[in-house]
Amino acid sequence: MTATLAPPSAPVTPAPRKARRRTKTGKAGPVTYSLLALFALVSVFPLYWTVVAGSHTNAEIAATPPPFLPNATLFENIDAALEQAPLGLAILNSVIVSGAITVGTVLFCTLAGFAFAKLRFRGNGLLLSLVVGTMMVPTQLAVIPLFMMIAELQWVDQLQAVVLPTLVSAFGVFFMRQYLVSALPDELLEAGRVDGASTHRIFFSIVLPVARPAMAVLAMLTFLTAWNEFFWPIIALTAANPTVQVAIANLGSGYVPQRAVIMAGTLLGTLPVLVVFGVLGKQIVGGIMAGAVKG
Amino acid sequence: MTLADDSLRTALPVAVPEPVAPPPVDTAAPRRRRARLSENRWGYAYVAPFFLVFGAFSLFPFVFTLWISLHETRLSDIGGGTFVGLDNYAALLGNAYFWNALRNTVTIGVLATVPQLCLALGLAHLLHYKLRGRTFFRVVMLMPYATSIAAATLVFATLFGRDYGLINTGLEAVGLDRIDWESGSLTSQVAIAVIVTWRWTGYNALIYLAAMQSIPDELYEAAEMDGASRWRQFLHVTIPSLRPTILFTVVVSTIGAVQLFGEPLLFAGNGSTTGGARNQYQTLGLLMYQQGWSNFNIGQAATTAWAMFLIILLVVGLAALAGRLRARRTGGTP
Numbered sequence: 001m002t003a004t005l006a007p008p009s010a011p012v013t014p015a016p017r018k019a020r021r022r023t024k025t026g027k028a029g030p031v032t033y034s035l036l037a038l039f040a041l042v043s044v045f046p047l048y049w050t051v052v053a054g055s056h057t058n059a060e061i062a063a064t065p066p067p068f069l070p071n072a073t074l075f076e077n078i079d080a081a082l083e084q085a086p087l088g089l090a091i092l093n094s095v096i097v098s099g100a101i102t103v104g105t106v107l108f109c110t111l112a113g114f115a116f117a118k119l120r121f122r123g124n125g126l127l128l129s130l131v132v133g134t135m136m137v138p139t140q141l142a143v144i145p146l147f148m149m150i151a152e153l154q155w156v157d158q159l160q161a162v163v164l165p166t167l168v169s170a171f172g173v174f175f176m177r178q179y180l181v182s183a184l185p186d187e188l189l190e191a192g193r194v195d196g197a198s199t200h201r202i203f204f205s206i207v208l209p210v211a212r213p214a215m216a217v218l219a220m221l222t223f224l225t226a227w228n229e230f231f232w233p234i235i236a237l238t239a240a241n242p243t244v245q246v247a248i249a250n251l252g253s254g255y256v257p258q259r260a261v262i263m264a265g266t267l268l269g270t271l272p273v274l275v276v277f278g279v280l281g282k283q284i285v286g287g288i289m290a291g292a293v294k295g
Numbered sequence: 296m297t298l299a300d301d302s303l304r305t306a307l308p309v310a311v312p313e314p315v316a317p318p319p320v321d322t323a324a325p326r327r328r329r330a331r332l333s334e335n336r337w338g339y340a341y342v343a344p345f346f347l348v349f350g351a352f353s354l355f356p357f358v359f360t361l362w363i364s365l366h367e368t369r370l371s372d373i374g375g376g377t378f379v380g381l382d383n384y385a386a387l388l389g390n391a392y393f394w395n396a397l398r399n400t401v402t403i404g405v406l407a408t409v410p411q412l413c414l415a416l417g418l419a420h421l422l423h424y425k426l427r428g429r430t431f432f433r434v435v436m437l438m439p440y441a442t443s444i445a446a447a448t449l450v451f452a453t454l455f456g457r458d459y460g461l462i463n464t465g466l467e468a469v470g471l472d473r474i475d476w477e478s479g480s481l482t483s484q485v486a487i488a489v490i491v492t493w494r495w496t497g498y499n500a501l502i503y504l505a506a507m508q509s510i511p512d513e514l515y516e517a518a519e520m521d522g523a524s525r526w527r528q529f530l531h532v533t534i535p536s537l538r539p540t541i542l543f544t545v546v547v548s549t550i551g552a553v554q555l556f557g558e559p560l561l562f563a564g565n566g567s568t569t570g571g572a573r574n575q576y577q578t579l580g581l582l583m584y585q586q587g588w589s590n591f592n593i594g595q596a597a598t599t600a601w602a603m604f605l606i607i608l609l610v611v612g613l614a615a616l617a618g619r620l621r622a623r624r625t626g627g628t629p
Contacts, residue, residue: 026525028424036421040435043497046450047442049461053453062459064468104348112345121338131349136607137357138554140583140600144363144593145356165352168345199337228443230557231580235588248445249557252452252564259459262449262564270446277441281434288437288498289505 050270054078054263061259074264081251081265085239090247091272097162097233097243098226104167105222106215113176114207118189119199128177131170139231150236161236162243166226172218175291179214180207217287220280227273244269363597370591383598393599395574396582397606399484403559403578404552406488412544414496416537419503420529433504436497444557447494452477452564455486477563480575487558487576495551499544506540507533539618546614550607556580579603 028036055074056067081087115121116128146165155161184207192202230245237243239250251265277284364383368376387393422432439447454461455476463473476482510533518528534541555578559570568585570577577585579599587596 026424028421028426032421032424032426036418036426036432039418039421039497040432042493043435043439046447046454046493047438049454050446050450053450058459061461062464064464066461066464108345108348112342115338115341119335119338119341121335124338127342127346130354134353134357136550136611137353138550138580138600138603138607140554140556140580141360141604142353142356144587144597144600145359146352147587164348167352168348170349170353173345199335203341224441228441230444235584245443245445248443248449249561249566252449252561252566259453259456263453266446266449270442273441273443274438277434277438281437281441282430284441285430285433285437285501288501 047270047274050263050267054260054267056260058259073260074267077258077260077264078268080258080261081268084261085247085251085265086242087244087247087265087268090242090244090269093159093242094227094244095272097159098223100163101166101226102219102223104163105169105172106219108168109172109176109218110208110211110215111203112173114180114184114203114211116173116177117180118184118186118207128174131173135170135174143232143235146232147235156236157238157241159241162229162233165232166229169222172222175218176211176214180211183214184210216283217290220284220287224273224277224284244272360597360600363594364601366594368592368594368597370587370593376594379594383594384602386595387598387602392574392577392582393579393602396570396577396579399570399574399576400553400555400578400580402481403484403488403491403555403576404549406485407491407555408545408548408552410488411492411496412499412541412548414492415499415544416503416541418496418500419507420533422500422504423507433501436500438497439494440498442494444494445561447490448558448561449564451486451490451493452562478572478575480573483562483571483576487555487562490558490562491552491555495548499548502544503537503540506537510536538621542614542618546611549610549614553603553607553610554580556584560584579606 051070051074052067053061054077055070055072057073060067116124142165150156150158150161188206188210189202192206197205228245229243230249233243233246234249237246239246242250248266248269251262363376365378365380366376367379367382418436422429422436426432453459455463457463457473457475457477460476462476467473474482476486514532514536515528518532523531559576559578559581560566560568562576563571568577568581568589570581580603583596583599583603586592586599
């Protein structure tokens with residue numbers, strides 16, 4: 001059992017390429033395809049239902065049989081949702097917040113991951129254990145002092161209150177470290193050293209190019225997580241200057257919540273990340289599988 | 296705040312061999328050790344930016360929360376407060392809402408984790424066949440993971456709606472009674488567990504799939520020669536080989552379940568922190584938020600947060616113990 005990422009050649013498109021078990025895995029029959037189609041349907045249906053429920057009034061949606069197609073009312077409801085919550089601002093805010101968090105996490109975690117993987121300094125092992133150990137700590141344990149801090153700094157409702165605490169991640173450091181331990185040959189570093197390159201030179205000309213595939217995976221996962229982050233933003237921000245998740249959550253808290261409008265707003269807030277997922281889905285799947293167990 | 300549910304779940308490489316143990320930092324072979332860049336003080340410079348942010352916004356808050364939990368502190372008097380020792384902890388243990396939330400958290404946790412991981416295992420098995428449209432299926436199964444908790448909960452709240460929900464329409468169509476999902480204890484907890492299961496099954500399936508692909512062919516060949524059926528191969532080759540991965544996903548799912556917050560907050564659709572009229576689906580995470588940001592009792596909220604952490608430590612400890620005992624009994628790596 002090793003807990004490392006795939007070798008540098010294939011971190012984004014992992015094991016399946018190797019086709020090791022192809023001979024032993026049977027060909028999928030009709031039963032397999034039917035079951036998979038069922039799983040796929042269940043995965044997609046709630047998202048599709050957002051569109052349908054966003055196009056119909058309560059009475060229409062409760063009819064038997066219920067409507068299964070969206071219609072143009074959806075756009076009216078989207079307009080209504082935009083009036084109830086600043087969804088445009090929310091999407092912009094989420095892009096800024098998630099983008100900043102992604103850049104910070106990838107940068108800082110690559111630096112630290114490299115140091116933990118390849119540089120020897122006192123306390124190296126202890127510090128890494130500390131980082132890894134904190135991954136078990138629940139978010140709840142941090143939010144009270146964080147709230148005190150942003151209240152003190154008068155950052156409530158400001159984007160930096162959401163960006164700064166999430167700017168690095170323990171997972172990111174461990175992820176980059178694990179990748180670089182196996183992907184970066186010591187001989188390469190030694191060669192650089194023999195040529196008289198400084199540590200920084202080595203980092204920029206040798207480490208970064210090798211680390212790029214893992215950085216891309218970390219960037220995608222971080223962006224997705226940051227976009228969907230809910231607990232801390234709902235404490236740090238209000239409906240006046242929300243991220244997408246805060247705005248969506250507030251759609252439902254009106255006195256007379258209109259279900260169709262809530263669904264239309266939810267759709268609008270989810271669409272950007274689904275589009276990104278449609279484009280990069282294959283890479284994200286590969287990244288998650290590459291990060292998983294290698295026997 | 297590096298520990299959001301999601302980022303933790305993504306933290307797979309961490310615990311593969313041994314969920315709680317720190318990574319094998321010192322296992323580098325002596326040869327490699329010598330080959331490393333020799334003593335390098337620049338190491339500190341490279342980890343410094345990370346630790347500056349991490350220390351200020353993660354490590355320090357963790358510890359400071361403990362300090363706050365020993366005080367009577369209101370949200371309005373955030374810097375002040377009186378030292379009360381373990382009073383908050385005593386109050387928590389005598390608080391019926393705490394026990395209710397703990398019970399709900401455990402019930403929802405079991406209802407969400409067990410079916411989720413079983414389904415994920417089955418799905419991984421299906422995905423492991425030689426498939427047309429392999430990538431398509433994998434991406435589709437991961438779409439719920441890309442959907443945020445807020446969006447998923449609002450959609451499911453619509454589906455589970457009493458009067459207009461599709462699920463009740465379906466129940467009625469087959470001659471059953473409508474169910475008031477939100478107001479019942481078990482029904483609301485089942486519904487919330489369904490949301491969690493929907494979001495995470497595909498993700499865990501991919502983890503299992505990756506592990507399945509690394510099981511050596513020879514194991515299956517040997518089983519086949521012994522005349523084992525496909526089902527027996529699944530039971531006696533696949534499952535044992537996946538054991539460390541399964542243990543790990545159990546631990547990670549449990550840590551996520553203990554922190555459950557967004558789903559119960561938004562399930563009624565009005566952002567109420569009570570978790571239903573009778574607190575029937577108030578979880579520990581929601582209780583902690585209610586104590587701090589609805590009742591402004593920061594000291595008590597900090598205490599609940601620490602209780603949650605202790606519960607996680609307990610679960611992880613038990614899992615580590617289970618893994619170790621198992622390894623000893625089978626006389627080697629599990």
